[in-house]
Amino acid sequence: MERLRLRLVRTCLVVAAAILATPAYAQIVSDPDVYPDWLKRPSSSDLAIVWPMAAIEKGVGGKATIHCKLSAQGALFDCKVLAESPANLGFGAAAIALTPQMTFKPALKDGKPVVYDGVRIPVNFNGSPPRRSIKAQRQDPKALVATGVRWSAGPSYEDVAAVDPPRARAKGLGGQVALRCSFGQDGGVKACTTIAEHPKALGFSAAARSLTPLFKGPTHWPDGTSIQGARVDLKFAFTPEMLDPVSRPVAGKPQWLRLPTGEQLSASFPEAADKALISQARTVLACTVLIGGHVGDCRPVSEDPAGYGFGEAALALSRYFLLAAWSDEGLPTIGGEVRIPIRYDFGERDRLPAP
Secondary structure, eight states: OEEEEEOOSOOOOOOOOEEOOOGGGSOEEOOGGGOOOEEEOOOHHHHHHHOOHHHHHHTOOEEEEEEEEEOTTSOEEEEEEEEEESTTSSHHHHHHHTGGGOEEOOEEETTEEEEEEEEEEEEEEOSSOOOOOHHHHHHOGGGOEEOSOOOSBOOOHHHHHHTSOHHHHHHTOOEEEEEEEEEOTTSOEEEEEEEEEESOSSSHHHHHHHHGGGOBOOSBOTTSOBOTTOEEEEEEEEOGGGGOSSSOOOOOOOOEEEOOOHHHHHHTSOHHHHHTTOOEEEEEEEEEEOTTSOEEEEEEEEEESOSSSHHHHHHHHGGGOEEOSBOTTSOBOTTOEEEEEEEEEOOOEEEEEOO
16 A cells, blocks of 8 residues: 655745725726825924934935835825835835825725825935934833834724714715824823824814724834833724625735744645645635634635635634734724635655555
């Protein structure tokens, strides 16, 4: 008798979660004819707050160019540094730290808001750097700004819809808000102030501030020091589609806190596919994001090849996924629905004699 051993040459788990159909995410464009317009640009004082410490220490300014996507609500996300000068002083990261204070009108295609892929933003840190002590800045938590925060807890779709301002709701209007907050000892946020709001005087700022007790982030920096007192900018996007009881929730682009390991993926490979010597397969799960960032109510929506149990295998993997509760666009993930593509990709298979 012979037994089959699967020699793992390459194991790929591809997770590119897509938010299910809502008008806000119906189309992604990069057409220069629909390039979005600015609503608010960062001020010189905003630049001073994020000026890199390494550049302050050298007494120099600099510049950076970043590339972002713009959500259908007008918020920047998926930002990347294209160039920075001088190099390796942190001006690229500082430019990305400014994005919560950059607000745009949504890009429109055929009169409908669309996700715009291709916003290039040059940021110039001109003149002399802020005059503050490097030692004092490093010792003062309030001088530090946390960026790229992955929130372990935050408002759900229902929470955001519940505080949508009545005046805006009556007019069928959405809005954007950016708050600047401080981290508490437990990873929560406090002392939040409004740094951007559009449109004004409709209650979006107050609605955003009412949601802040629901956020929970990290308690320490990656180096193990306490994050308490550090500043963090929070984006909020309010959209009329959230209020439609028929449509699926408008949720943010997921940010993964945990994914299945290669070993877990390998262990889930269906026995029927193993016997058939199948080495590649793809399946897609549709799941609801639950409180705490886990996914539930999952169902396979496609599997290729079919009939070998890859849908069931993907369902078994669903318990290993964990998402951040809040997205870079300022939208909730909890209560929304995500699609999770999973690909098995194994290499050669060897026949070995049984022991």
